[in-house]
Every structure is written in C-alpha cells, then in structure tokens.
Amino acid sequence: MIDDVLKRRLNFCTTLPSLPAVAVKIIELANDPDADIGAVCQYISLDPVLSAKLLRTANTPLYKSRRIATNIRQAVSILGTHTVLVIALSFSLTNSLIKSPLSSQSSIFDSNIFWRRSIASALASRALGEKLELNFLDDLFLAGLIQEIGILAFWIIMPEEYGAVFASTTDHDTLLNNEREAFGAGHDELGYALLKKWHIPDYIALSCINSHSQPEPKNLGPTLQACLAVSRYLADYFLYPHDADKITALNQAAQNWLGFDTDVLIEVIKIMEVELNAVEDLFEMTLHDSSEVNGILAEAKELLMIHSLSRIKDLEDKSQRDGLTGAYNRTYFDETLRREFNLSTQYNLPLTVAIIDLDHFKHVNDTYGHVAGDYLLATVVKTIFDQIRQDDTLSRYGGEEFALILPGTPLSAARNLIARLKDSVAAISYKFDSNSIIHITASIGVASYYENAASFHDAKDLIKAADSALYAAKHAGRNQIIEWSPS
Template sequence: MASMQKLDESQIIAQLKYCKRLPTLPAVALQLVELAEDSSAALDEFAKVIAFDPALVGKLMRTANSSFYGLRRKVSSLSEAIGFMGLNATISLSLSFSLRGLSCGQGDGDLDDTNYWSRSLLTALAARTIAIELRELQPEDFLLAGLMQDIGVLAMAAMLGNPYVTLYKNSPDHASLLEYEAARYGFDHVRAGEQLLKHWRLPAHIHESVWRSHAPADCAQDRRTEDCSDGIGRLSACVATAACIADAWIEGASADALNAAFRTAQSFLDINAEQYQNIIASMRDEMPAMEALFESELVDPAVLQSIGDSALELLTVRNLHLLQASAVADGHIQALEQRIATLEMQTQRDSLTGLYNRDYLERKLAQEFDLALHSQSPFSVVFIDIDLFKSFNDSFGHAVGDQVLATVAHRILTISRQTDTVARYGGEEFVVLLPHTDVDAARAIVEQMLKSVRETPYLIRGDARAHITFSAGIAALLPGRTAFSTPAALIDAADSALYKTKGAGRGHITVHDSGLA
C-alpha cells in the first residue's frame, strides 16, 4: 500500500475541528445533549425540544409501540412515549435516529454503498439485546454506544475523502482496517471517533467506550478484575462482544461464525451457551422492528431465516459435549428451553403503566442507597398510594381503572427529574427514588405531583367529573443525621409514613420523622 505523510494526533484533532464536511448532529439532537447536562430538567422540557422535529417524534412514537417495549396499549402522544420509555432511553434513541441520517457527503465515495451502516446498526441491536439479557439498567445506552463504536469511520471519510473510503472497502475485516489506517495515516478511526464525540459533548462513558471496546485484551481484563465500578468497563465489553456478533451476521451467520462470536462473549462477559442462544434468538425476532425504525435492510432474509437454526445447532452441540450423553442432553435442552421462555417473559417495565417494575426498583434502590452513603449525599424515597382506588375500580370497571393507573403514572413521571426513578410497586402503589434530595426538596416535588394528579379529571360524564388524589409517605437518608442500616429499612419507613397519611384523612403527604440524630 502506498505510504503518505503521517499526521500526529494534534494535527488530526485540528483537522477534525475545522473540517467543513465533518458530520454534525441536527439542532434538536444538540439541544437534547445540552439539556441532558441539567440534572434538574423535567420530562416536559425534553418533550418541547423533540417536538420541533416531527420526523423524530414519529420515530419515537413508533419505537414506543414496537416490539422493543411490548406495551399492552398503544401510546398516543409524545409525552406518553417519553414516559413509557424513560428519559434516558428517549435521549439515546433520539441521538441514534439522528446519527443514522448522517453521511460524509463524498459522492461516489459515500459509505452508504458499503456495509458500514449495516455493521453499526447490527452492533447497536446486539449491544441492546445483550444488555437486556444481562439485566443492565439502561439498555438504550448500550444501543447508542454500539451505534457510535465506529463513528470515527464517518469522521475519517469526511476528512480524507475517497481514498479513505476505498481503503475501508478493501479492508478484509475490522482488525485489518485499523492496521491499514495506522500504517497509512498514523491515526485510526478509534481516536477520530473519540474526538468527534467529545466535540459533540456526548457523555464520557459513551466516547470512552469507543476506544475501550476496540481493545479486546482490556475488555477481557475488565471482567477478570471486575473493573466495572464506573460502568464503562461493562459497557465497553458489551459493545466489543456486540461487534463480534455483528461481524458473524454480516459473514452469513454460519454456525462457525456464531461459535467464534460466542467464544468472545464467554471471554468478555462470561456469557453461557443458553444466554447466548437467547441473545441470538431475540436479535432475530427484533430485526424487522430495527430495520423499520432505521429504514435499512440489515441482513438478507435468507440469512435471517437460517440464523435460528445455526444458533440452535451451536447450543445443542455444546450441550451434548458438556453432558456426554444424549439422554441427559435431551433433558438439559428441555430445561433450557423452559428457562429461555421464562427469561423472555421477564422485563424491566410494568406493561400497563410503562414505569419500572418492582424487580428493577429493588436493584435500583440498593444502588442509590450505596451511592448516597458513599458520597454522603441525601437520598429520599417516596411511597404513593392512589386514594380509594378500589371503590373507583368497582364503580367504573377495570378498563377505566387501568386508564386511571396509566394516567396517574404519567402525571407522576412528568414531574419527576432526569435523575429520579419512578416505579409501580404493585396494584395502585408507586415508589419514587429521589437521589441527592433532602426532605424539603422531596416534599416540594411530591406536592407538584399531587397537584398535577388532583387537577386532572379522570372520568367525565355529562357535567360530572371524577377526580383522584393520592396519599404519600417520604423517608430520607440524611448522612450524619438519620440512621437506616439497609435499603429495605428506608423503604419501610416511607411505607410507614404513607399509612400515617391514610389514617389521617388521605390526599396529603407525611414525612417519616424517626431516626433523627
């Protein structure tokens, strides 16, 4: 390959900064990034920004109603979609949709006639699917990181033009591409991508995952040393694994290719055979929705048809080898299929309200409790119960009752902040986690929620309007002032305060006051 003068990193960064053809995020996406830096911003503020891009609104609505979320009822407005998907997912999806519209504007050298976008979108889908299988808290973060893993290719194509696109087309695989880039330019798309994402002011964990996911030894080391305290190691390992799965699909998804990707999944994430088969099956099932949302055909239909057979062949052979007897293997496979069916039924969200479910809440509560103790910052928990809901349900029917639950959930969620967690605890009970929030601030937030719920008519018949209220209890972990030894003790205190509210007449808020130093 012909050589040319190599540029050092500072020169490349300067070219990225001043390149007029450099991809730029649309204005709405840039505003979302800026708004996301404000932890006190409410959901309505994000909805107002997104509303300026009708195409983006439509895609978010389609996503909320797609198989990605599997809600029992249709989402009919943008604010509902944001509420059901969650703010973090909305931001990540909005940026992902914006990214798909980018090109380097190089005419005949456009990357659209290569497998660049297919590989990027497959990596994004695989990363999200892995995150769901491993029960990570924010799967859409993984989708966004997967889509951005090779964003530096766009930057290099914009900066270097057709010669670079030709180099990209002629590279036999991804590892070779990095070697060719380093040999020819003294710089690769990994560093270019990291600098581009910094230029866009995206969060550190996203741009750091770009270079860490290209370092396989580091990903494996992260797992062995459990160096994932900041989440970046885990995110990077998932994206690296997802990229290997994407390459296997692009190569035709043969049993050999999927087996090679499985070895990577084992090394980076300690994924076992049954988890891997579940990931491949879920990707296959969600492929039509992914192709529709991003308006791309990612895999030839014939390849997609054979993927399930290849994955099942891989799983069966491995299980037979491990068990060393066909009779025992048959029993194991039957148990495995039942386990896979059970896992597919589990989700992080309540299907009626779109809020997080109790299982997710308990894990998030433990995480926020530990963070509050470590950072010596206040942490408040709110327990909410809809007043006289059973009577309302009995009088007007379960269909109306379900609508009331969904609407109350949406009202509470709309007032919540970016950093808060809102979950359905069970029945007509909800729990809100308010990190970095003391008692006074928590009461102010809950009063806004109660006001929003109280002012909403939930049933209109003629001139009559039925309104709903809720009762709430607040308990706060205040380092140095209150003593709660466990997350369970904190949420029990909030529940106790709730029952005091209900005993005193409902429709207001009680703060748990025991344990004060």
C-alpha cells in the same frame, strides 16, 4: 492518541456533516442531569418525523409496555426521560448522517453496508444487555450504533489516503492495526474525538473507545464496553451468517469479554430476531429479509454447537498433554495402556510398549542449562511424532523418559520402527554456540504382549517388563535397544 495534524483535519473539515439543531438540543439535554420533561417534549415535538418515530418505538415490543402512547408526553411517561433522550439522539444523529452525502463516493466504501452493520451492532448491544438484565439498554443501543463512527470520519476527512488502508482487509481488528500504522491512530480514537466534538455524553464516548481495547477482568461484572465489544462480532455474524470465520470470532469474543457459552449466545441471537423488525422500522433500513431470519438462528445453533464441542475437545486435549513437549502426560498414558491391554487380552491382539530414555541427559542440563535441555526434549518428541501412527501413543513418562504404546503391533513389526526412532534421536544436533554442538542418544526397552502373553496378567506387568529391558539396555552400554523375554 490522535496527533495534532489529524485533529486539525477533523476540526476544520468542511465536508463533515453538521448535526441538525434538534440533535444539538437533545445532546444538551442529555448532558443535563436536571433536564425538564416539558423541555424534552417541547424540543422533540419540533421534529414531526422524530416525534412519530418515538411514538412508534414506545409502542413496540422493545419496551413491553401495556399502555399505548398517543403523544410525546405519554411516550416520555412510559419510557422515562433518559430513554426518550437516548432514542431521540440515536435516531436524529443517525438519520442526519445516513442522509448526508459522503465526499468519498468510492466503490470500496459502501455507506449502506456501514449503517446496516452499525444498526445490527446497536441491536446486538441491546440484546446482550437484555440477556444480562442490565438497566442501561438504551445506552447500549446508542453506543452500539456509533462505536465505529471513526471509520466514517476517516472516509470523510481523508478519502484517498484511507481508501488503501480500508481496502487492505475485511477484518475489523486488522483494520484497526493498519490504521494505527498508517495514521498513528485507529478509528476508535478518531471516533472518540468526533464524539467529543459533538458533545456526546462522556460515558457513551468512553465506552466506544474502551470497547476496542483488551477485555477487562470478568469479575467486574458485565460492562457497557464489554457488551459493545461483543456486539461488533455479533453484528458481523448476524449480517454474514454463512461465513464460518465470523462465528469463530464471535465465539472467542463472547468468551473473552463476557465469559459466555454457546447456549447464552443462541439466546441473545433469539432476542435480536424478536426485536429486529422494531429496529428496522425505526431506521427504515432492512437488515435481513424476513424469510432468512429463522435460518440464521438454526445455523447459529449448529455452528455454535460445533465450536462448543471443538473447544471442549481442545481443553480436554490440553489437560492430557505435557506442557513442554506436547507428548501425552503420565495419567493419559496409564489410562491408555490399561484400555489397550484389556482390548488385547479380550480379543487376543498384539500390543507393544517401548520406554525411551535419553542417555546422560542430566549432564546436558548441568553443562548447557535447562533451555538447551528443554529444546532437545521438545525436538525428540517432534522427531518421534513424525514417524508414528495416529493410533500410537507417545507420553512423557518421567523427566527425560518417554513411553510409546503401539496398539495392534507385534514385536516383529515394531522392531524396524523402534530402530528408526533410536537412529533419529542420535541424528539430532543442537548448536549451542559457535563452539558447541550437542548430540544425544537414547536407550530403549521393549516388551510385547502377543509373544509372551502368559507372562503378563495386567498392564503393569507389561510396563515393568519394558522397564526391565530398558535397565538392561543402559547396562549394555546405552544407545541400545533391548527386547524383554521371560529368560
């Protein structure tokens, strides 16, 4: 919440633009559920520029009407009273603010960029609503337009103090956190206070502040604030399509807030492209040169597809990993060993397998607890990962047992590596407290396909041999490496 000092600065700021009389009246009508169509037409007709904008909007592809409106009453008939009020408010409010000179004529803050982004956000909000087949498209448009109005308010009421904070980052979410640290409130909260001061309908003002919070459960269905939240990232990407970070942030936001996949996002961007000219015409502001628009969609498709494949790979990787240590899980190990064994038999290639068991590890857990035990397991895995090749596979085979597959590696070449791994495990030390330092050792059983090919008919035979060698290493006094042989 904004504190009393910030609230007073907002309420008594003399440079804050005042709304034109027609905008005030439109807000009043928008808050009146029984607004009379005649009164709506009368007040809008008082502003010739607003009237012309509404007529032009009613006849654009945005509303897909088969009728042509030639006067305000016909426009209201085609669009409906609520839609006309929201469009009129969007234009009247924005037009007065765009033309109002800011007290902060700083090179840091570019009001043209601010309004281009706001209009792009309005376009994106509406496109999201259209894709989701929502029945409050114009509310989405207005809310998208003004959801960042708090940034403008900060610049007007405290240009010098806000300048340093605004210049500290180009990332929206980081800016919000920096504002809260510096002023005790973010532009979402200040914007909400300003919208309340202007008597903007509550549901619009609330959606603007809520769009800056955490995503709500998706089972509630698509909401006004969810569309607004995603629209910010869509606007950023739409304006800066060559910035890879923008598409990454958009992809994540669309997933978090709406559960959208890449195909849906591409369809939303298509809708934005179709409706771009009508929105630019309404505000007399160019978001993109017409020659650039087709390229945006083409690049979006390519980048979103790359992100989609990357996300699939990440999910697949997580399903194959042990959650505690990051080593591959047993299922992945079994599949990999079967594949590598088949390749070895088919092409007569060497293959070595090692099973690594941490000695007396139950005693470590019983004495020092599972937190210490878990730390040591994770450290062992990291130690091994640091020394093996990318093609080698380390898996958590059991509780404190790990299995290592070394493709294309004969036993003679594997010996030095496995010896280093045993010594590296023995070198691990964990300071449990001021009096206790935990050391561990490992017993390792090794089997290799190339040297003893006649003994192994399938992958299970190879792992049984390594397991047998491990058993021998334990009985030989532990902290040992034993290589399996037919004898």
